[in-house]
Amino acid sequence: MTHRPGPRKFGFETRMVHAGHVPDAHTGSRAVPIHLTTSYVFDSPEYAAQLFELKQYGNIYTRISNPTTAVLEERLASLEGATGALVVSSGMAAQFVALMTLLSPGDEVVASSHLYGGTVTQLKQTLLKLSIKVTLVDPHNDAAWEQAITKKTRALYGETIGNPRGSVLDLEKLSRLANVHKIPLIVDNTFATPYLCRPIEWGATIVLHSATKFIGGHGSAIAGVILDSGNFDFSRFPAIAAPSPSYHNLRFFDTFGHYGFLMKARAETVRDVGACVSPMNSFLILQGLETLSLRMDRHVGNAQQIARYLEQHEQVAWVSYAGLPSHADHALAQKYLPKGPGAVFSFGLKGEGAEVREDGKKFIESLQLFSHLANVGDVRSLVIHPASTTHQQLTEEELAACGVGPEMIRLSIGLENVEDLLWDLDQAFHALSRSIRA
Amino acid sequence: MGSGSGVSCAVTLNTSLTPEQRALYQDVGQINHLLDSARTIALVGLSSDRQKASFFVAGYLKDEGYRIVPVNPKADIILGEKVYPDVASIPFPVDIVDIFRPAQEIDGIVDQAIARKEKGIDSPAIWMQLRLVNLAAAERSLAAGLTTIVDKCVKMEHGRYRGGLHFAGMNTEIISARKRKR
Numbered sequence: 001m002t003h004r005p006g007p008r009k010f011g012f013e014t015r016m017v018h019a020g021h022v023p024d025a026h027t028g029s030r031a032v033p034i035h036l037t038t039s040y041v042f043d044s045p046e047y048a049a050q051l052f053e054l055k056q057y058g059n060i061y062t063r064i065s066n067p068t069t070a071v072l073e074e075r076l077a078s079l080e081g082a083t084g085a086l087v088v089s090s091g092m093a094a095q096f097v098a099l100m101t102l103l104s105p106g107d108e109v110v111a112s113s114h115l116y117g118g119t120v121t122q123l124k125q126t127l128l129k130l131s132i133k134v135t136l137v138d139p140h141n142d143a144a145w146e147q148a149i150t151k152k153t154r155a156l157y158g159e160t161i162g163n164p165r166g167s168v169l170d171l172e173k174l175s176r177l178a179n180v181h182k183i184p185l186i187v188d189n190t191f192a193t194p195y196l197c198r199p200i201e202w203g204a205t206i207v208l209h210s211a212t213k214f215i216g217g218h219g220s221a222i223a224g225v226i227l228d229s230g231n232f233d234f235s236r237f238p239a240i241a242a243p244s245p246s247y248h249n250l251r252f253f254d255t256f257g258h259y260g261f262l263m264k265a266r267a268e269t270v271r272d273v274g275a276c277v278s279p280m281n282s283f284l285i286l287q288g289l290e291t292l293s294l295r296m297d298r299h300v301g302n303a304q305q306i307a308r309y310l311e312q313h314e315q316v317a318w319v320s321y322a323g324l325p326s327h328a329d330h331a332l333a334q335k336y337l338p339k340g341p342g343a344v345f346s347f348g349l350k351g352e353g354a355e356v357r358e359d360g361k362k363f364i365e366s367l368q369l370f371s372h373l374a375n376v377g378d379v380r381s382l383v384i385h386p387a388s389t390t391h392q393q394l395t396e397e398e399l400a401a402c403g404v405g406p407e408m409i410r411l412s413i414g415l416e417n418v419e420d421l422l423w424d425l426d427q428a429f430h431a432l433s434r435s436i437r438a
Numbered sequence: 439m440g441s442g443s444g445v446s447c448a449v450t451l452n453t454s455l456t457p458e459q460r461a462l463y464q465d466v467g468q469i470n471h472l473l474d475s476a477r478t479i480a481l482v483g484l485s486s487d488r489q490k491a492s493f494f495v496a497g498y499l500k501d502e503g504y505r506i507v508p509v510n511p512k513a514d515i516i517l518g519e520k521v522y523p524d525v526a527s528i529p530f531p532v533d534i535v536d537i538f539r540p541a542q543e544i545d546g547i548v549d550q551a552i553a554r555k556e557k558g559i560d561s562p563a564i565w566m567q568l569r570l571v572n573l574a575a576a577e578r579s580l581a582a583g584l585t586t587i588v589d590k591c592v593k594m595e596h597g598r599y600r601g602g603l604h605f606a607g608m609n610t611e612i613i614s615a616r617k618r619k620r
């Protein structure tokens with residue numbers, strides 16, 4: 001290996017453990033210190049005034065910024081190749097804050113219909129209360145995206161790996177479409193993590209995560225993040241460029257350039273919405289983030305083996321994992337997720353209607369290692385029946401549009417010994433066939 | 439599927455410049471050296487409007503201990519500092535000529551800075567603020583031996599490397615296991 005002088009672009013794994021944290025001058029603490037404080041003493045009255053006017057950068061109050069959270073923000077920004085980040089209280093809050101920063105009453109959003117159920121209700125119901133209309137379209141229907149875009153459309157929205165059928169968003173195509181209409185493409189990258197896919201490299205403007213999932217990995221803290229590529233020209237985007245009445249007519253784009261969206265999201269939206277993260281949770285998420293690449297390699301390795309096992313199982317009607325050649329989005333997965341399309345996928349038991357619904361329950365009850373709960377992206381393997389839990393608020397049509405049927409079981413594959421996981425599934429299928437025979 | 443060696447990804451941090459132009463006009467080492475060594479910064483096109491970006495930048499730089507020199511043909515005093523009508527008329531050495539004027543006006547400003555060097559008054563760095571890009575002027579300034587920064591905000595660069603913008607979630611791209619100096 002030759003050592004050339006000059007600055008080095010450090011690799012993903014290096015930035016995973018270093019980015020955003022330089023040991024401080026006083027203590028030299030190597031681990032990231034936990035700043036459990038609500039507020040920060042000002043240097044002087046003049047300095048305080050400057051901070052409030054955003055003329056100086058610094059900490060005022062933990063609802064707006066916090067030194068522990070700042071490490072997590074910068075680290076995630078580095079890993080996603082973003083210009084910066086804003087960490088908030090949950091993935092749902094991240095979506096809401098991003099959209100509230102961009103949208104005004106009367107605006108519209110066009111979104112993929114393959115979304116987490118909670119996101120669908122946020123977009124369709126909660127945003128409607130703010131007079132924002134969201135049109136859901138089949139993510140693979142190019143004409144549907146085109147047709148849904150109107151003069152009022154202010155953003156396109158989708159998930160890299162769609163919940164729960166594991167469909168893969170055609171990021172390059174959608175970012176081109178967004179570009180043509182001069183609107184940002186917002187991508188929820190929760191299921192992929194920046195290790196498996198970095199949507200900004202494919203043209204996305206804003207990337208969101210529920211950091212609750214793989215980024216933390218341990219399943220012990222809830223948080224969300226908003227990342228901005230810094231590449232979108234907000235100069236003619238009213239919400240960011242126009243004088244802001246709730247910040248003494250500050251023009252965020254003029255003043256902060258490529259950082260205008262993130263500044264407004266932090267100093268205005270989170271200030272007013274209040275969806276701040278606890279510094280303790282930021283610390284916990286950072287602990288997980290440091291091992292992200294190692295975990296994701298294992299997650300996708302285990303998921304691939306289990307998906308192949310299920311696909312060959314006689315009691316299984318279908319398996320929807322984009323890592324399998326049988327999945328309609330296998331080619332997209334190879335393009336955008338060459339290391340593997342995540343570790344969350346679903347499969348269908350054979351059978352129909354009430355009968356298969358019962359089988360689904362029985363199967364879940366028989367599992368000994370898979371935890372039955374409503375989460376994904378834990379180090380432990382998880383299982384759920386979406387039709388009766390995560391997606392139960394959705395109408396029949398919305399369920400059908402998301403591809404959620406009564407036979408569907410969703411798995412989030414963990415880091416256990418893969419032979420043990422296969423054993424667990426096997427014995428649950430046995431329990432099922434015994435009950436069918438009985 | 440293994441992890442392999444580092445998956446490195448370039449952070450562009452938003453600029454209209456090509457990678458070759460970035461190497462010339464946005465060098466991190468050069469920016470840091472400039473922010474460390476400069477004492478006096480002329481702000482060409484500094485507005486007296488409190489909500490204008492240039493006003494934010496000037497107030498910030500003044501707070502951070504730089505001597506600011508407003509350049510504006512239509513004002514007398516801004517932020518308590520005497521205003522000069524153009525770069526040529528500043529009667530003492532400046533370290534940076536920070537430009538807040540449209541691209542077509544940058545040629546004339548750069549000419550004045552080059553003339554200052556030729557007269558032996560000083561050798562100021564030329565800094566074109568975000569999106570105020572005049573590459574022909576940048577080439578001339580570089581050829582005349584002036585450090586030249588293009589399409590960057592001096593306040594944001596200072597905030598980024600001195601820690602302030604880190605607290606606003608910015609990707610500073612600083613990676614180091616050494617203890618901070620201050």
Ligand SMILES: Cc1ncc(COP(=O)(O)O)c(C=O)c1O
Nearest residue numbers: 090091092116188190210212223
């Ligand atoms: C893809 C996706 N986005 C967003 C969310 C919401 O995140 P949180 O639970 O952190 O609010 C979830 C899960 O809950 C999710 O799976």
